[in-house]
Amino acid sequence: MNKKIVRTLCLGTLVAGVVPQVQAEDLTVNRLLASQCAQCHGTNGHSVGSIEGLTDESYKDLYEDLMDMRSEDRPENIMDHQALGYTDDQVRRIAHYFGTLSGKAGEAPEFKD
Amino acid sequence: MSMNRRRFLQACGASAAVSIAPTRVKAASAPHVVVIGGGFAGATAAKYLRMWSDRTIDVTLVDPNASHTSCVLSNLVLNRRITLKELKMDYGSLSSFYGVNVVRDRANKVDGAGKRVRLKEGGWLNYDHLVIATGINMINPPSIDYKLTPHAWIAGGQTNRLASLLNKVGPDSTVIMTIPKSPYRCPPGPYERACLIADIIKRKGLEGSARLQVLDANSSIQAEKHTFENAFNNLYGNIVEYITDVEVEDVISTEGRVVTRTADYVGDVVNIIPQQRAMGFIRNAGLTGDGLWASVDPLTYASTVSGFDGVHIIGDSQATGQPKSAHMANAQAKVCVDAIIRSLAGVPNDDPERVANVTTASACYSPITYDQASWLSAVFAYNTESGQMALTHLGEADRWSTGNYRQMFGWASNLFTDSFH
Incomplete structure (x- = not known):
């Protein structure tokens, strides 16, 4: 693992802690x-x-991608099936985590009720 | 939010900035976690304990070997797509990058009351938490000789031996493989292996002459039923004879004879995958009760046996009923690590917010032919009513493909790296 990745990991954790x-x-x-x-x-x-x-995933994009996978009429990809294993709130939390790591958590997704 | 919890959350962020390099010198009061077993479960636990605690927890990883050989992808050694060497993971990253103290030794006794574990060479080691991740132990058929009839179910010398035996399969050869009753390591693994053996026969041009008898102790295919039924009935219909409810009683290796309750089966190449259980180290400590596997609380993987405060069992040895696989072992290690870090920070593990979000994911790719693969996806979540992990969604590939075969290596490289590097 190179230094750039390490810094990203640490920065990610730091940001996650304060925002x-x-x-x-x-x-x-x-x-x-x-x-x-x-x-x-x-x-x-x-x-x-x-x-x-x-x-490089933003909170908004990753959330929306995962929600799309969860609503496929005919899930066929492995990720469609993985996404179907999680609740809406779990999907939101996962997307928030990666969005925070990438520094792209600023724009929140539109949550479906 | 309690004061403890606030501090815990702050610690997760605030200390990160100063933890770029592993620190070798620790305050005398640093908590100590000992991990026994350096497979997927143990390696992941050691890495994530250091990473998620921002290196504030001392971690000792004990394994008798200098490296771990992955069972994942090891069926591809049988058809010579890869070599065993490519599946070797050493502990270099864990020690040099994460600062895990890697000790080459074997644990042989747990003193639950004294919170210490005894190593064969190194004597007693004190712990605040002990993570046991020692994998599986075979229940050997009484007369078996694995030199002649290998199991090849723990990747290593037996895998190469089985590959050599399969290489000699000729016209009219009979290959026999046996599948133990569930639970056993890697639910789709035996069926995947059956497909690859059938593919070896097919590629030798022996379809219609050599055959493969699959003797399953179970009443049906245990994973990816759609895929393997399709493969056995259609793709390999002239090669595979799949027989259910056949329990092995003994194996006379010199004769290639498999003795079962109903009949004897004789093969030129015999691959016995025996019944399995937790290692003697776990059973002898009393952690399995009367059973074969260690009962744990899936919120923490702490033993449910009294007198073992701070003892956790993860991976194939535990009894939660989740599939015994490397991917799941890695998944459970993270839940266990999170629980240990919270516990050391005085933050409860039964906090409703956490309880509602304890999940484990499994994804795996199964080669079906020389260059095509299928996949299985499963997600589990903690069920508050049963107190167990419950399947929330299960899916399998519609069909095997070369695209899946390529993606299998992408999956494996991240699984290997997330666990060992």
Whole structure:
């Protein structure tokens, strides 16, 4: 792992600690949820292989992508099926975590009721 | 929000800025976590304990070997797509980058009351938390000789031996493989292996002459049913004979004879995947009760056996009923690490916000032919009513493809890296 990645990881954790999007949300809970993405997408989204990384994802885009996957009429991709395993709030927390790491948590998604 | 919790959240952010390099010198009061076993579960636990605590927890990883050989992808050694060497993970990153103290030794006793674990060479080691991740132990058929009839279910010398045996399959050869009753390591693994053996036979031009008998102790295919049924009935219909409810009683390796309750089966190449259980280290400590696997609370992976405060069991050895796989072992390690860090910070693990969000994910790719693969996706979440992990969604690929085969290596490289680097 190179120094740039290390700095990103540390900065990510730091930002996550001081800019909570939702009042009094336990960000370590989001971190735990999001860590389940790492087996395929790399530690904190730093992919080393052909599967796309998650280091450049914004809160809004990732949330909307995951919600789209959850609402496929006929889920066929592995990610459609992964996304279907999580609740809306869990998807939001995961998206918030990666959006915070990339520094793109500023713009919140439009939440579906 | 309690004061403790506020401090805990601050700690997760504030200390990050000063933790770019691992610090070797620790305050005398740094908590100490000992991890026994350096497979996917143990390595992930060691790494994430250091990473998520911003290196404020001392971690010792104990394993008798200098490296771990991945079972993931190891069926591809049988058809020579990869070599065993490519599956070796060393602990260099864990020690040099994350500052894990890697000790080459074997644990043989837990003193739950004294919170210490005894190593064969190194004597007693004190811990605040102990994470046991020692994988599986085989229940050997009484007369078996694995030199002649290998299991190859823990990647290593037996994997190469089985590859050599399969290389010699000729016209009219019978290959036999046996599948143990669930739970066993890697639910789709035996069926994946059956497909690759059938593919070896097919690629030798022996379809219609050599055959593969699959003796399953279970009543049906245990994972990716749609995929493997399709493969056995259609793709390999002339090669595979799939027989259910066959329990192995003994194996006479010199004769290639598999003795079962109903009949004897004789093969030129015999691959026995035996029944499995937690390692003797866990059973002897009393952590499995009367059972084969260690009962744990899936919110923390702490043992449910009294007298073992701070003892956690993750990966294939534990009894939560989640699939025994590397991907899940990695998943459970993270839940366990989170629980240990909270516990050391005095933050409750049964906080409703956390309880509602304890999940484990599994994804895996199964090669079906020389260059095509399928996949399985499963997500589990903690169920407050049962107190267990429950499946929230299960899916499998519609069909096997070369695209999936390529993606399999992308999946594996991130899984390996997330666990060992």
